[in-house]
Amino acid sequence: MINWFARRISRWLDTRLRLAKFVKHAMDHVFPDHWSFMLGEIALYSFVILVMTGTFLAMFFNSSSAETVYHGSYYPLYGLRMSAAYQSVLHISFDVPAGLLIRQMHHWAALVFLCAIVLHLGRIFFTAAYRRPREINWLVGLTLFIFAIVNGYLGYSLADDLLSGAGIRIAYSILLSVPVIGPWLAFLFLGGTVPTSVTVPRFYSLHVFLVPAVISALLAVHLAIIWRQRHTNYPGPHRTDRTIVGSRLWPSYAAKSMGLFFLLFGFIAMLGGLVQIDPVWIYGPFDPVGIMPGAQPDWYLGWIEGAMRLFPGVNVRIGGYLIPELFFPAVLMPALVFVLLYAYPFLEQLFSFDRGIHNVLRTPSQQPFNTAIGCGVFIFLLVLLFAGSDDVIAVATNTSVVTIRAILRVLVLCLPPITMILVYAACSRVKRRRGVPEVLETGPSLERHEEESQLGAA
Amino acid sequence: MKPSERPEQGELQGSREERMTSSLAVGLVLGWKIFQLLASLLTAVFGSESRPVRAMMRARVPQQRRSSDRNLEPSRATQTHQRTGSFFVSCTFLMSLAAAVGFLFVYWTGGSNLLLGVTLALFFGLLGVALVLYSHWLMPSREAVEPREEMPSPADVRDEFKKDFDKSVDEIHRRKLLKWIGVGAVGMIAAIFVSLIRSLGRPPGPSLFARVWKRGQRLVTLDGKPVSVNTLEPGSFVLVFPEDSIGDERAQTILIRVKPHQLQLPAERADWAPEGHVAYSRVCTHAGCPVGLFETTTCMLLCPCHQSTFDVLRGAGPTAGPAARPLPQLPLYADADGTLRAGGEFTEPPGPGFWEMPKLGAWGTS
Numbered sequence: 117m118i119n120w121f122a123r124r125i126s127r128w129l130d131t132r133l134r135l136a137k138f139v140k141h142a143m144d145h146v147f148p149d150h151w152s153f154m155l156g157e158i159a160l161y162s163f164v165i166l167v168m169t170g171t172f173l174a175m176f177f178n179s180s181s182a183e184t185v186y187h188g189s190y191y192p193l194y195g196l197r198m199s200a201a202y203q204s205v206l207h208i209s210f211d212v213p214a215g216l217l218i219r220q221m222h223h224w225a226a227l228v229f230l231c232a233i234v235l236h237l238g239r240i241f242f243t244a245a246y247r248r249p250r251e252i253n254w255l256v257g258l259t260l261f262i263f264a265i266v267n268g269y270l271g272y273s274l275a276d277d278l279l280s281g282a283g284i285r286i287a288y289s290i291l292l293s294v295p296v297i298g299p300w301l302a303f304l305f306l307g308g309t310v311p312t313s314v315t316v317p318r319f320y321s322l323h324v325f326l327v328p329a330v331i332s333a334l335l336a337v338h339l340a341i342i343w344r345q346r347h348t349n350y351p352g353p354h355r356t357d358r359t360i361v362g363s364r365l366w367p368s369y370a371a372k373s374m375g376l377f378f379l380l381f382g383f384i385a386m387l388g389g390l391v392q393i394d395p396v397w398i399y400g401p402f403d404p405v406g407i408m409p410g411a412q413p414d415w416y417l418g419w420i421e422g423a424m425r426l427f428p429g430v431n432v433r434i435g436g437y438l439i440p441e442l443f444f445p446a447v448l449m450p451a452l453v454f455v456l457l458y459a460y461p462f463l464e465q466l467f468s469f470d471r472g473i474h475n476v477l478r479t480p481s482q483q484p485f486n487t488a489i490g491c492g493v494f495i496f497l498l499v500l501l502f503a504g505s506d507d508v509i510a511v512a513t514n515t516s517v518v519t520i521r522a523i524l525r526v527l528v529l530c531l532p533p534i535t536m537i538l539v540y541a542a543c544s545r546v547k548r549r550r551g552v553p554e555v556l557e558t559g560p561s562l563e564r565h566e567e568e569s570q571l572g573a574a
Numbered sequence: 575m576k577p578s579e580r581p582e583q584g585e586l587q588g589s590r591e592e593r594m595t596s597s598l599a600v601g602l603v604l605g606w607k608i609f610q611l612l613a614s615l616l617t618a619v620f621g622s623e624s625r626p627v628r629a630m631m632r633a634r635v636p637q638q639r640r641s642s643d644r645n646l647e648p649s650r651a652t653q654t655h656q657r658t659g660s661f662f663v664s665c666t667f668l669m670s671l672a673a674a675v676g677f678l679f680v681y682w683t684g685g686s687n688l689l690l691g692v693t694l695a696l697f698f699g700l701l702g703v704a705l706v707l708y709s710h711w712l713m714p715s716r717e718a719v720e721p722r723e724e725m726p727s728p729a730d731v732r733d734e735f736k737k738d739f740d741k742s743v744d745e746i747h748r749r750k751l752l753k754w755i756g757v758g759a760v761g762m763i764a765a766i767f768v769s770l771i772r773s774l775g776r777p778p779g780p781s782l783f784a785r786v787w788k789r790g791q792r793l794v795t796l797d798g799k800p801v802s803v804n805t806l807e808p809g810s811f812v813l814v815f816p817e818d819s820i821g822d823e824r825a826q827t828i829l830i831r832v833k834p835h836q837l838q839l840p841a842e843r844a845d846w847a848p849e850g851h852v853a854y855s856r857v858c859t860h861a862g863c864p865v866g867l868f869e870t871t872t873c874m875l876l877c878p879c880h881q882s883t884f885d886v887l888r889g890a891g892p893t894a895g896p897a898a899r900p901l902p903q904l905p906l907y908a909d910a911d912g913t914l915r916a917g918g919e920f921t922e923p924p925g926p927g928f929w930e931m932p933k934l935g936a937w938g939t940s
Binding site: 221286311381410428439521 | 681684687688689690691692694695696697698699700701702703704705706708709713714715716717718719720721722725771772774775776777778779781782796813821822823824826856860861862863864866867878879880881882892894895896897898899925926927928929930931933
């Protein structure tokens with residue numbers, strides 16, 4: 117019955133679209149089998165989950181700063197004045213069936229999304245998959261990463277609770293700190309000095325419309341390019357720059373990939389059901405003069421927060437104009453990190469004189485310099501991430517914030533160079549001992565392989 | 575809000591607990607029934623002569639689709655292998671279905687977030703496991719080796735394209751006009767889009783430099799009460815505003831009373847602290863958070879966002895943390911009946927720094 121139906125449908129479609137050749141081609145597409153190639157897939161599927169859960173939330177969210185009085189079922193806030201946006205978030209959390217589950221899944225999916233993106237980026241970097249011909253996808257991927265961070269921040273700010281209010285204030289101060297154009301940036305983005313009534317509707321429009329549209333478009337480009345260029349291969353038998361080795365899309369790879377999607381969905385549902393995240397009802401509604409200690413951004417902004425905490429208070433004046441202390445850690449540092457990332461493939465081509473096409477990856481130990489740079493930057497960002505919660509660490513370890521901060525200031529300057537030297541030494545040693553595996557330009561092995569498999573089949 | 579309109583807390587909780595207990599009991603019974611059903615299904619499936627097994631045996635033996643593909647483990651095609659595989663897959667799949675039924679049950683009986691999450695997670699998670707197991711046990715596992723397409727197009731294809739393209743361009747008349755149309759259209763579209771950005775906000779100048787305090791204004795608390803020299807004990811503080819902008823973020827000011835002999839204000843600010851009262855902007859000069867914490871023993875103001883500390887006794891200069899500039903100070907005086915009043919404007923515009931921020935003392939009118 118199902119077979120008959122499927123035959124009819126495919127016949128119907130093929131009569132109108134002439135699909136057979138294309139679908140057969142797609143089914144035969146070869147995907148390399150390595151766990152690290154799943155990281156990008158996890159990011160993709162997290163985005164799918166974000167769109168699904170986000171659509172559900174958008175049915176109930178009210179993006180208005182208008183003041184209302186709460187009459188919902190959460191008793192401690194009953195009768196309190198708050199914005200319509202915050203009230204609708206409480207409504208989702210307490211009065212919509214499965215609303216809290218979907219809301220928490222949405223937030224968790226955002227964290228998993230960013231985490232998968234960072235790991236995927238790390239995989240690409242440490243295996244030098246950004247080399248020619250894949251520079252375009254490296255740039256597209258980095259842009260996706262930035263938009264993912266931006267949308268995470270926008271979503272975090274929508275609930276209009278006390279914590280997201282602090283986040284909006286800090287973002288306003290960061291925009292304001294840019295030399296020359298800062299005040300215009302802050303006023304055009306947020307509509308005036310914070311708090312403004314346009315923040316929530318504006319962020320909502322960006323969060324559900326503009327940024328997801330950009331992410332979807334870039335994602336399509338990202339996937340189209342990888343489909344066209346095909347994946348890289350780890351070094352190994354039969355793997356040359358002119359061949360691709362792996363399993364075909366249909367059926368086993370497709371089944372595995374669908375399985376991964378469901379596993380991820382299950383994992384995020386488990387987090388959404390069991391692990392509380394962003395309990396806005398505890399923080400209370402936004403209050404222009406209120407603030408809470410222990411306020412922190414989501415983890416993917418923790419490095420900028422940490423830099424803001426560690427950077428010393430320097431008062432820089434140029435000809436009577438002020439460069440606020442916030443500019444250096446919160447604008448310049450992230451900008452430098454991203455400029456370095458964007459430029460890296462081209463810098464490497466420039467300094468290594470290697471402009472050849474590479475389809476076989478380098479393992480981290482084969483490229484000591486790259487691995488050392490990558491580990492150094494990673495440790496630098498990791499220390500900053502810890503610094504972003506130094507007040508929490510101080511409370512937990514019962515020491516003063518000043519001590520913790522002094523230690524972290526030393527670490528953030530000393531650990532990256534030490535890491536670089538150690539990693540460089542270790543990788544060089546491994547490289548010397550194992551030698552660099554020869555990657556064949558052409559594949560004499562291909563023909564031999566075919567012969568072998570024909571023999572095997574016979 | 576009248577108190578009579580509030581529902582009783584006990585009532586709400588009671589009904590929720592009752593619902594929880596009953597749904598748990600029904601869930602247990604249903605769970606047992608589902609388990610029995612599963613057990614009978616499994617016996618039916620794995621009884622050696624049952625139909626599904628025979629159907630499974632007929633499943634096609636993996637064959638090589640391309641001559642270049644090679645079977646990784648040819649022995650996988652054996653019948654025992656398929657039986658073991660289908661056992662694992664069926665088990666996980668049936669369990670995932672049971673979890674889905676559990677989710678629907680919890681949802682329709684209005685169960686808790688926790689149970690909804692767990693059942694949904696089990697459904698999707700086990701479904702995922704089933705698919706992965708299916709792929710591992712019951713699908714061909716072959717390694718394919720294929721040549722890649724060469725990246726630059728072959729030279730003859732490129733040449734042909736270039737010839738055709740050049741020829742087609744040659745057939746267009748008045749190409750210069752077309753160029754001007756293109757430039758003009760793109761330029762104007764860009765100009766219009768960029769101009770529309772201007773609608774998003776007002777010019778920053780006036781609001782960043784807007785005056786907060788006027789000389790003679792009383793300091794009032796959040797509920798509108800004026801503060802006099804007798805309101806505060808030494809070592810205590812209160813949040814105050816100008817009379818005409820209570821609750822305004824930018825105008826929030828912290829009024830602290832210390833013992834007069836402790837104060838070490840700069841000489842020109844010596845008469846700004848009647849009977850030990852000092853007032854500072856409560857907006858942090860670092861990132862704009864309200865500087866909400868006051869440490870009584872050391873007389874320090876602490877910002878909870880990034881832990882900048884400001885020395886209240888010495889004009890609120892930054893002593894630790896990332897802030898670079900002192901909190902703007904408000905000159906104070908007490909009138910004839912002891913009410914505290916502003917003696918002028920803050921020493922600097924309150925809030926985080928910006929490009930055109932005036933130097934200390936160049937803005938306020940003391």
